[in-house]
Every structure is written in structure tokens, then in C-alpha cells.
Amino acid sequence: MKIFVCTKQVPGISxxxxxxxxxxxxxxxxxxxxxxxDRNALEMALVLKEEQKAEVIALTMxxxxxxxxxxEALAMxxxxxxxxxxxxxxxADTLATSYTLALAIKKILKESDSEENYLIxxxxxxxxxxxxxxxxxLAEELGIPQITYVQKLELSEDKIVVERxxxxxxxxxxxxxxxxLISVLTDINKPRFPTMMGIMKxxxxxxxxxxxxxxxxxxxxxxxxxxxxxxxxxxxxxxxxGKRIILEGSPEEVVKKLxxxxxxxxxx
Amino acid sequence: MSIKIxxxxxxxxxxxxxxxxxxxxxxxxxxxxVLPNCTLCGACIEACPEEAxxxxxxxxxxxxxxxxxxxxxxxxxxxxxxxxxNVAFQLLRKGRELADLLQVNLTLVILGANFDDKxxxxxxxxxxxxxxxxxxxxxxxxxxxxxxxxxxxxxxxxPEIILIGATPTGRDFAPRIAKRLNAGLTADCTGLEINPETxxxxxxxxxxxxxxxxxxxxxxxxxxxxxxxxxxxxxxxKVQKDxxxxxxxxxxxxxxxxxxxxKVISKTKNTVNLEDAKYIVAGGRGVGSKENxxxxxxxxxxLGAELGGSRITIELNWLDPDRQIGQTGKTVNPKLxxxxxxxxxxxxxxxxxxxxxxxxxxKDPNAPIFHWAHYGIIGDLNEIIPILIQEFKKLKSEE
Numbered sequence: 192m193k194i195f196v197c198t199k200q201v202p203g204i205s206x207x208x209x210x211x212x213x214x215x216x217x218x219x220x221x222x223x224x225x226x227x228x229d230r231n232a233l234e235m236a237l238v239l240k241e242e243q244k245a246e247v248i249a250l251t252m253x254x255x256x257x258x259x260x261x262x263e264a265l266a267m268x269x270x271x272x273x274x275x276x277x278x279x280x281x282x283a284d285t286l287a288t289s290y291t292l293a294l295a296i297k298k299i300l301k302e303s304d305s306e307e308n309y310l311i312x313x314x315x316x317x318x319x320x321x322x323x324x325x326x327x328x329l330a331e332e333l334g335i336p337q338i339t340y341v342q343k344l345e346l347s348e349d350k351i352v353v354e355r356x357x358x359x360x361x362x363x364x365x366x367x368x369x370x371x372l373i374s375v376l377t378d379i380n381k382p383r384f385p386t387m388m389g390i391m392k393x394x395x396x397x398x399x400x401x402x403x404x405x406x407x408x409x410x411x412x413x414x415x416x417x418x419x420x421x422x423x424x425x426x427x428x429x430x431x432x433g434k435r436i437i438l439e440g441s442p443e444e445v446v447k448k449l450x451x452x453x454x455x456x457x458x459x
Numbered sequence: 460m461s462i463k464i465x466x467x468x469x470x471x472x473x474x475x476x477x478x479x480x481x482x483x484x485x486x487x488x489x490x491x492x493v494l495p496n497c498t499l500c501g502a503c504i505e506a507c508p509e510e511a512x513x514x515x516x517x518x519x520x521x522x523x524x525x526x527x528x529x530x531x532x533x534x535x536x537x538x539x540x541x542x543x544x545n546v547a548f549q550l551l552r553k554g555r556e557l558a559d560l561l562q563v564n565l566t567l568v569i570l571g572a573n574f575d576d577k578x579x580x581x582x583x584x585x586x587x588x589x590x591x592x593x594x595x596x597x598x599x600x601x602x603x604x605x606x607x608x609x610x611x612x613x614x615x616x617x618p619e620i621i622l623i624g625a626t627p628t629g630r631d632f633a634p635r636i637a638k639r640l641n642a643g644l645t646a647d648c649t650g651l652e653i654n655p656e657t658x659x660x661x662x663x664x665x666x667x668x669x670x671x672x673x674x675x676x677x678x679x680x681x682x683x684x685x686x687x688x689x690x691x692x693x694x695x696x697k698v699q700k701d702x703x704x705x706x707x708x709x710x711x712x713x714x715x716x717x718x719x720x721x722k723v724i725s726k727t728k729n730t731v732n733l734e735d736a737k738y739i740v741a742g743g744r745g746v747g748s749k750e751n752x753x754x755x756x757x758x759x760x761x762l763g764a765e766l767g768g769s770r771i772t773i774e775l776n777w778l779d780p781d782r783q784i785g786q787t788g789k790t791v792n793p794k795l796x797x798x799x800x801x802x803x804x805x806x807x808x809x810x811x812x813x814x815x816x817x818x819x820x821x822k823d824p825n826a827p828i829f830h831w832a833h834y835g836i837i838g839d840l841n842e843i844i845p846i847l848i849q850e851f852k853k854l855k856s857e858e
Contacts, residue, residue: 202667254495254496281497281498281499282498282499282500282501284643285634285637285644286637286638286641286643289638318668319666319667319668320666321646321647321665321666321668321786322645322646322647323630323634323646324630324633324634324637324644324646325634326634327602327630327631327632327633327634327635327638328634328635328637328638330635331606331634331635331638331639332638336602336603336717336718337602337631337635338602338718339602339627339630339631340627340631352721354724355627356627357600357626357627357628358539358627359730359731359781360725360726360730361539361723361724361725361726362723362724362725362726363720363722363723363724364720364721364722364723364724365718365719365720365721366718366719366721367717367718367719368717415499416499416514419643420637420641420642420643420677420679420680421643421644421645421675421676421677422501422675422676422677422678423500423501423502423673423674423675424505424661424674424675424676425478425502425505425506425673425674426478426479426480426502426506426671426672426673426674427671427672427674428670428671428672429665429669429672429805429808429809429812435829435830435832435833435835436833436834436835437829437835437836437837438834438835438836442838442842442843442846443846445836445838445843446836446843446846446847446850447850449818449834449836449847450850450851450854452834453795453816453818453834454854456815456816458794458795458815458816459851459854
């Protein structure tokens with residue numbers, strides 16, 4: 192059994208601040224990190240690896256420096272890491288990204304000799320783009336069933352039974368045959384920290400496997416910018432649209448003023 | 460493929476540097492220079508006032524489709540326990556506006572089993588047509604069946620725009636349909652407009668943790684698909700209108716879906732319905748403690764309001780996760796939103812900025828929330844809220 196985990200290098204969004212004077216992004220000190228939700232996917236895969244005989248392979252598509260997050264995945268305990276890196280992949284929207292990831296998964300499956308079954312685990316969404324579109328698109332590209340927003344999984348030889356959260360108050364338990372893809376929610380597990388041994392192994396004894404558009408035999412009209420249907424028209428900062436009436440006076444006075452305004456606005 | 464800068468035209472104004480969210484452009488001898496970490500997103504092209512930036516695509520032959528063949532706006536409904544999710548009706552309001560601008564029909568698409576006697580009621584929400592696909596198995600949601608049926612309908616009918624609620628269900632089937640049809644899809648849109656010249660759908664969405672808004676378009680492919688979070692638009696007023704109802708009896712070849720629903724687990728606890736709340740009282744770090752939320756609860760009770768909070772209040776375990784408002788929580792649009800001790804980080808703002816009236820109570824006069832509030836009170840919430848409760852009670856008794 193092979194378990195693929197799709198990961199992404201993202202900017203540490205929680206550190207991002209807006210400069211209130213210029214209304215622009217302050218980028219200094221914002222590090223690139225492994226997308227937090229992908230850690231949950233890795234943790235789930237590693238638990239499955241311990242319970243059952245499975246090989247865990249982490250993939251990412253990105254610039255050469257995305258190798259860092261793959262080293263981190265290695266340090267956590269995954270068996271193999273693959274970096275899809277090529278200038279021709281740049282500008283990819285989710286359609287082009289899912290096409291490229293699917294090529295890599297097919298290539299790895301083809302090159303492993305046995306008729307193994309496989310499971311793909313993804314985080315539900317990345318903190319930068321926040322679209323959550325790659326997992327279903329990847330499943331479609333591979334022609335396998337998908338179950339998104341998963342909080343619990345039972346894996347057996349040829350099928351999975353998962354708990355999918357589809358409303359705040361309802362969870363649906365779904366069964367499907369392997370191969371399949373799932374995307375997992377955050378907070379479903381506590382991702383492990385890399386061990387000292389793991390870190391040493393990740394940097395000394397393990398290699399990152401590189402794929403580019405050539406050895407993936409990619410159709411260049413389907414990768415990067417060419418394979419992307421959406422394009423960014425513009426980027427801007429949210430406008431502040433309040434009336435900005437600051438009510439002044441003693442607490443009693445401001446409350447009176449507020450109620451007066453709210454009555455005028457027909458809110459009360 | 461690369462970003463090209465015309466050195467003759469570049470004035471070194473740095474508009475492109477500011478527009479780049481990856482920090483991949485810098486000024487070099489007063490001329491813009493693209494760095495290797497450029498992702499080719501193209502945001503700088505629009506930002507350049509001199510039109511000095513262009514995107515060289517190389518000579519790749521991509522299949523061109525005739526986009527003029529695609530007409531009409533579709534809203535796809537989802538349902539649970541035979542009740543249509545409100546987001547579909549909300550999308551009909553926006554869909555009507557877009558369809559009128561394009562002078563095309565607006566269609567509500569329902570895949571279900573037991574909606575025959577409800578269609579007439581739905582027909583009051585302003586669409587021109589209801590497309591009802593009926594099959595017993597469509598009583599429940601199956602990812603693969605939705606993808607199959609909707610993809611087939613799109614190929615047969617060629618709509619130009621498809622709007623879908625950004626719920627766990629919508630976000631499950633929409634990307635898979637987009638992939639099958641090779642259509643552009645934009646997630647979690649907060650604004651939808653039509654470019655008056657090109658007639659392209661301009662889809663605005665928060666990105667980069669809500670710090671930035673990006674407008675996305677799909678110029679050379681159809682349909683243009685967008686998901687929209689519940690609560691962004693309001694349910695339209697009911698109108699009397701002649702609506703064409705098309706019912707399609709769907710026969711599934713394979714008897715079942717590739718997935719099987721084993722069971723549904725419902726939590727019994729009271730549901731929090733922030734999305735439909737008319738009044739919301741929300742707290743942030745400034746509330747100070749879990750105990751202090753009692754004060755906000757009292758205020759909420761007087762108003763008949765729902766209680767909500769910013770992300771930190773959930774992280775500190777002051778409130779339940781389903782009460783979180785903002786980028787990673789719920790999007791709300793009440794008549795009145797009272798923000799207590801909320802500083803106003805943009806991640807929170809994107810979830811509540813569509814409220815009719817925003818009132819902010821905060822000790823810090825420099826808190827960003829005051830830029831967004833219609834009425835601001837600079838002061839200690841422990842002092843203000845009790846007086847506010849008294850005053851609201853008084854007003855209530857006068858009614």
C-alpha cells in the first residue's frame with residue numbers, strides 16, 4: 192500500500208501584518224512554512240504507516256526552496272519525498288496544479304513493480320490561496336473517489352470508512368473502495384514533531400526526488416500558466432467603508448447617542 | 460513564459476512592487492526588475508499605469524472555445540433533509556443582477572427526490588427557470604452523482620456562469636466539475652461583477668489570509684464557475700413571476716454511487732445560526748476572560764442576538780468553535796453587529812464587513828476596528844455594556 196501526502200510551502204500568514212500608514216503588506220520576517228493543515232495529513236499517514244504496512248510518500252510542487260518542507264516531512268518520518276519543480280510549472284492555478292500532481296503520482300505508481308493499492312491524503316486547504324480545490328481536482332484527474340473534510344479514517348486492505356464533517360452539527364460516515372483521495376480537517380490530530388534522529392536522517396541520508404516537466408512527460412498546454420483557466424486581474428487591499436462616527440461623552444451619553452443613531456437607522 | 464518589462468516605458472513608479480504579494484519585483488536603477496520567485500500571477504500587469512509590463516506566454520497552442528455560445532446564469536442548490544440551503548436563495552439575488560446585466564436567463568438547478576410540491580414556492584425568488592433533476596438516490600448528497608449530472612447538464616445547456624455555495628458540499632463537487640469541464644473556478648468569492656466591455660465575470664475573493672483581495676477572471680474558457688460563502692449576499696424579496704419549470708427524470712445506469720453512506724451522526728446540541736442572525740454581539744481578546752463573556756451574553760439576550768467571537772476567543776477556549784466569525788470561521792451579515800474588545804484584524808473584518816451597521820466598543824482609540832465601524836465608542840466595555848443593556852431594556856419596554 193502506498194500513501195501519498197500532498198503538501199505545499201506557504202507564507203506564514205499569521206505573521207502577516209498591514210502597514211496602517213501605507214496600507215501595504217509588511218513582508219519582512221514572514222517565513223515560508225509547511226502549510227499547517229498538511230501536517231495533519233502527514234500525521235494521519237504516519238499513524239497508518241505504523242498500524243499497517245504502507246509506504247508514505249510526500250509530494251509538493253514549487254520552487255527549489257520548497258525542498259525545505261519536504262525535509263521536514265522526512266524528519267517527521269515519511270519514507271520518500273518528491274519535488275515537482277520547473278519554471279514551466281509557474282503560474283499554475285488549481286487545474287494545472289492538479290494535473291501536474293496527478294502525473295507525478297501516476298509515474299511513481301508505474302515505476303513501482305507491484306499492483307499496489309493507494310490512498311492520497313491532502314490538507315483541506317492551504318492558508319495562502321485558501322481555495323481547497325486541488326484535492327477534488329486531483330481525484331478527478333486520477334479518476335478515483337474523493338471524500339473531503341474528513342475527521343476520522345479507518346483503512347483496510349481495499350476500502351476506507353471515513354467520518355466527513357459536512358455541517359456544524361452533522362457528520363456523515365462514508366465508505367468507498369481504494370484507491371481514493373481524502374482531504375482532512377485541521378485539529379483532527381496532533382502532528383508529531385521531528386525527532387533528532389529524524390532530522391539527521393532527513394538531511395544526511397535521504398534524497399529528495401526531483402521531477403520536472405520533461406521526465407513527467409507533461410503536456411505543456413496543461414501545466415503552469417498555459418494550463419490555467421483563471422487569471423489574476425488585480426490585487427488590492429480591502430477598502431474601509433465605515434461611517435466612522437466616534438461617539439463622545441460620558442459612558443451614559445455615548446450610549447444615549449448610540450441608541451438615538453440606531454433608532455434613526457431603523458435598526459432598533 | 461515570463462513577465463517582460465519594457466524599459467522604455469517603465470518610469471520606476473513602483474506600483475508593480477506594491478502590487479506583488481510575493482515580493483518578486485524590485486526597483487533596480489529605477490527600473491522594475493522581476494525576481495526568480497515570480498509566480499507569473501500577473502497582478503503587476505494591471506497595476507502598471509504605463510502599460511510597461513506584459514506576460515509572454517510563448518507560442519503554445521491552446522484549444523480556443525467560442526465563448527459566445529455560452530449563455531445564462533445558473534445557481535446550483537444543495538439540500539439536506541429536504542431543505543434547500545439558504546445560500547442558494549442568496550445567490551439568486553446576485554445571479555439576477557448578473558443575468559440582467561448580461562440580458563440572459565437565470566436558472567436554479569436542483570438535484571433531488573422530493574421537491575415537486577416546493578418548486579412553486581422557490582419560483583418566487585426571481586429566477587426565469589427551474590431545472591429540477593429528479594431521482595430517488597438524489598435525496599442524499601453523493602459527490603460523484605452530482606459531478607456526473609451537473610457536468611452533463613452543463614455540456615447540454617452551455618451556461619456562461621455557474622454559482623455554487625461555498626459550503627463543504629459545494630466545495631466538494633464544484634472543483635471536480637471544473638476539472639471535468641476544464642473550466643475556471645474561483646473559491647469563496649465576496650464580490651461578483653460583470654466587466655462591461657468584455658462581459659467576463661470579475662470574481663473578487665480574499666486571499667493571503669484575508670490581507671489582500673484578488674479579482675480573478677476566466678477570459679478564454681466557459682463556464683465561469685464561482686463558489687460564494689453563505690451570508691455574503693442577502694435572500695431577495697419574493698416576486699410573482701412566470702417561471703418555467705423543467706423536470707428531468709434521471710435514470711442512473713450504475714445503480715449506486717462509488718461511495719456509500721453508512722450513517723449520519725447528528726450532534727444534539729443547540730445549533731448556532733450566525734449566518735442568518737439579525738443581530739450579533741461579538742467579542743475579542745479585549746473581553747478579557749471567559750467569565751466576562753457573560754456580560755456579552757446578557758447584551759445578546761436583551762437584543763435577541765447571537766453571540767460570536769474573533770479567532771482568538773476560540774483559541775483561548777472562551778467560546779465554542781462554531782461561534783467563530785472571520786476568514787477561518789463564519790461570514791455574517793446581520794442588521795447590527797456589535798464588536799466588543801475586537802481590534803479588527805483583517806481576518807475578522809472579512810467575515811463581518813457586510814453587516815448593515817457595525818458598532819465598535821474598544822479601549823484603544825487606534826484599533827483598526829474603528830475604520831470599519833459606523834459608530835465607535837472609545838471606552839471600557841465593562842463600563843459601557845451594562846449601561847447599554849439598561850438602555851436597550853428601557854427601549855424595549857417602551858415599544
